[in-house]
Amino acid sequence: MIGLINYGCGNLRSLSNALTRLNHPFMLVCSPEETKLCDLLILPGVGSFQHGMKNLVDKGLHDSILEFVSSNKPLIGICLGCQLFMDSSSEFGLCKGLGLIPGSVVRLPSSSERVPNTGWKQVVSSDCSTLSPLSKIVDQSWMYFVHSYYCQPLVPSNLVAHCHHGTNQVTAVIQSGNIVGFQFHPEKSGDRGLDLLNQTINYLLDFTH
Amino acid sequence: MSTFRLISRLDVKPPFLVKGVHLEGVRKLGDPVVFADDYYLQGIDEIYYQDVVASLYGRSNLYSLVNDLSSRIFVPFALGGGIRSVDDIYMALDSGADKVTINSAAILDPSLINKSVHIFGSQCVSVAIEYTKLSTGKWTPLYHSGREKSHLDAVAWAAECSDRGAGEIILTSIDREGTKKGLDLELGLELQPNTSCPLLLHGGIGNAEHVLEAAVNGFSGVIISSALHFRLTSISQIRTLLTSRNISVRPAS
Numbered sequence: 240m241i242g243l244i245n246y247g248c249g250n251l252r253s254l255s256n257a258l259t260r261l262n263h264p265f266m267l268v269c270s271p272e273e274t275k276l277c278d279l280l281i282l283p284g285v286g287s288f289q290h291g292m293k294n295l296v297d298k299g300l301h302d303s304i305l306e307f308v309s310s311n312k313p314l315i316g317i318c319l320g321c322q323l324f325m326d327s328s329s330e331f332g333l334c335k336g337l338g339l340i341p342g343s344v345v346r347l348p349s350s351s352e353r354v355p356n357t358g359w360k361q362v363v364s365s366d367c368s369t370l371s372p373l374s375k376i377v378d379q380s381w382m383y384f385v386h387s388y389y390c391q392p393l394v395p396s397n398l399v400a401h402c403h404h405g406t407n408q409v410t411a412v413i414q415s416g417n418i419v420g421f422q423f424h425p426e427k428s429g430d431r432g433l434d435l436l437n438q439t440i441n442y443l444l445d446f447t448h
Numbered sequence: 449m450s451t452f453r454l455i456s457r458l459d460v461k462p463p464f465l466v467k468g469v470h471l472e473g474v475r476k477l478g479d480p481v482v483f484a485d486d487y488y489l490q491g492i493d494e495i496y497y498q499d500v501v502a503s504l505y506g507r508s509n510l511y512s513l514v515n516d517l518s519s520r521i522f523v524p525f526a527l528g529g530g531i532r533s534v535d536d537i538y539m540a541l542d543s544g545a546d547k548v549t550i551n552s553a554a555i556l557d558p559s560l561i562n563k564s565v566h567i568f569g570s571q572c573v574s575v576a577i578e579y580t581k582l583s584t585g586k587w588t589p590l591y592h593s594g595r596e597k598s599h600l601d602a603v604a605w606a607a608e609c610s611d612r613g614a615g616e617i618i619l620t621s622i623d624r625e626g627t628k629k630g631l632d633l634e635l636g637l638e639l640q641p642n643t644s645c646p647l648l649l650h651g652g653i654g655n656a657e658h659v660l661e662a663a664v665n666g667f668s669g670v671i672i673s674s675a676l677h678f679r680l681t682s683i684s685q686i687r688t689l690l691t692s693r694n695i696s697v698r699p700a701s
Contacts, residue, residue, distance in 0.1 A: 260522075359453075385547075427523055428522070430522070
């Protein structure tokens, strides 16, 4: 059973539709108790980092997500969800994240391309990620991005894939063991995106069992 | 390099896809779902839905259409027309839209841009500016589907929207809209140094060359209505032309 975390910050309908299309049973998770019913959690996200963290804390989901991953169960983060995995973000002032993957979230520079980074970009494997099966799955695929901030992981092997924004390399996929984050929206990236989501779910469920 | 965005716009007067000229008159073209499905299969990057009678009723009527489409079309879409408040944005996102376009409501209360961006993030909030050129040579936005004059200067208004955090600005030339005679680039070129967010052009595309013109002039993308609805060009044709001129576009899958 996949749990789709409902914390008032996600486009749940698109992800629900994607999971339905992929025939993965899922439920909306609104409380700490409901996280315990799931084998894999997805943290979606649209909106500001501060608003996202506040909602997770207010709904009591912050601690239950940390407990979920520490019991080696898999977690996928999408867009803001992926950013919330980091230690902190500088959006609207410094704000603490979940601290699951070392690093921070910073604003995209607007020197060589406009911000938000909006549109389809080619995702390429990062050099240090050749050992991750995920890097082979995602390499050379075109995915839809729309974001103004991005993750800067401190540990090189946590960076699985990137895209380009102007002259800058921008994190597209991060992973630390049972935790995977996508900066782009696989549920909005056509058939290839749906396929990536499906393969990632299956890979993580196998990996952690 | 940024990828040039090809976006289809579907004007909807439920239950029909419609098309006007200079924002006036509505000719019924058919079922919006059929058109949307076709564009998705052709590989459109994004789809923008506009409820053309929302401001008459004071609300958007497209939530159930968006709901239906989001179960079959897995590319981003925006909902515009009648989005007036943060609550309307919640409803739009809950029904499956990825972002909203606001026009009239932002002109009447510019702080709506800041409020929405703070809650939903810039990526959810596009500001649409429908403008006309005055005899003075300046441009001015109109609102309520072109029925009301804002008395604003379009350059200053767009710069303000960008400063307030709009995720992108959509410029629709009312003078060119529906004419298929090509886009107006003038206002957009004036705005490029005054804005930091993506700029999309809309209004007047009649063929693939019109799209190329926007791309080589540094715009982020175009929104295409008539040219696709009336099959004057196709997404494949546009993609081939842009690629041949070294403009980055999403490749055919």
